[in-house]
Amino acid sequence: MKKKIINANVISNKKIAEDHYIINAETNYLAQNSFPGQFVLVKVQEDTSDPLLRIPLGVHVIHKKGIRLLYKVVGRATDILSSKKKNDKIDILGPLGNGFDLTQLLEEKNSKAIICAGGHGVAPLYALAERIAQKKKRIDFFIGARTKKHIVCAKELRKLGVKIHIATEDGTRGKKGYVTSLLKEFLGQKRQNCQKRIMYACGPKPMLSVIAKEAEKFQIPAQVSVDEYMACGIGACLGCAIKTKTGYKLVCKDGPVFDAQEIDWRKV
């Protein structure tokens, strides 16, 4: 799909949890041409050299009029983004990257999905869950957060009819501990929790590496969406390299979604 720069109108920009926002941008082009798992690069203000680089954000919701982007305020650029108001403009470059591969899930009869989100890793996974739910496939959706206040999208996900499993590190909601422990427990519980399953995950790299290990153990195909410092987003600068078993690959062009077993987790 042709990559474009879109000067999009902001429909809304809402705080949904502590430090977490969802910005809704009006863009027909990205509404029609982006796929779950793809991302965009956003320039938060015009004619400025600081912040200089665009910020990569996973497409969170694809709707009729445009796309929503979920982001956490972590630095100056995301802070500026959080101040955008209705009818402001944002400069979006996209669609970028490969997106999730749903072929196997959709072709196999009675297949089910396991989706695992760590922190704001839920961003690209909501669009994915929505697409899978449309195809009437069962989804077990695992959400991991540091604390209750950082759990986002649980209500919206429930509306899609997915089964939600929550873990918080401080135990303020759901199971206390890492979401990966909750996932391990689920996989070990009964055989049908692992059979005909495809796993999708996004979150911090240590979490993804545990997921890769579990997926291998239970022989579940798994796709992970990874994050890396990035400049151009179009495969030119070779900045967003990630080590795979066959050498460095680019998160922006070869990813951001990779087969979990393809990545060399010792080097990540």
Next chain:
Amino acid sequence: MDLKVRIGKLEFKNPIWVASGTFGYAQEFQDFVDFGKVGAIATKTLTLTKREGNPPPRIVETPSGMLNSIGLENQGIEHFTKEYHPFLKKLKTKIIVSIAGEKKDEILKCARILIEKALPDAIEVNLSCPNVTHKATRHQLIAQDAHSTGKILTALRKKVKCVLIAKLTPNVTDIMPIAKAVEGSGCDAVSLVNTYFGMAVDAEAMKPLLGKVIGGLSGPAIKPMALKAVRDAYKSVKIPVIGIGGIMTGIDVAEFMLSGASAVQLGTVNLVDPPAYERILGEFTEYLMRHKIRKATELTGKLKE
């Protein structure tokens, strides 16, 4: 308006080019840039054999700039001639192939393969990537050593008929003797600056932000220093100087030309704004019109000091 500029035996349609390492092998930019308008395209640097590049993170943003530590990742010159050059040679612009090596023989061999299999319009020898360590000098980089720079370029000049440009590092006490060594070797032009050594620290984690700790700083943050380096080089040699360093607008292009550049290269701006080229060319043309300058070349070195 006449934007044409001559470097050695080549005529370029305008003095605004794109810099090595920031434009891939052009294909990456086909959705954004009309290559026919571009003065020249410098490719990502190629080496004799494949290089894997440095461990990530390779990019970090800093105030008005960015650090990179790519480490010259590339598939090697042979692969380039087969996979990338066929696309490049069809474009209606001049192609400058950037090459590098750790020592003289490697650079000469790389140039030989390039000329045999994919004769480019020009070769830019990257003697200055801050993310590698050269063997042909007691310094880290060949371009920090006037003697080594002169020796390698003289040998290369004997083998290379096409336009030859040497790309220098600003990480030196004085760039003038290095620029003079480039001129003495018979090169057609000198391009500068490559990136400045730099690093960034995550104080909370008490860790460096780049995988290899040290990287090269680029972007608007370096423009004042790059302008100074261009002026220094312009004062010390008669061959054309190609100015590089944090150009974001057409006015920045004018600043570099006033300081002595015959042409410029756009770098980091391509990574921030893939379609920046046409905007900058438009702004520069508008600047010339506003100042009633008919020929772009008239601007070079015209700083009223």
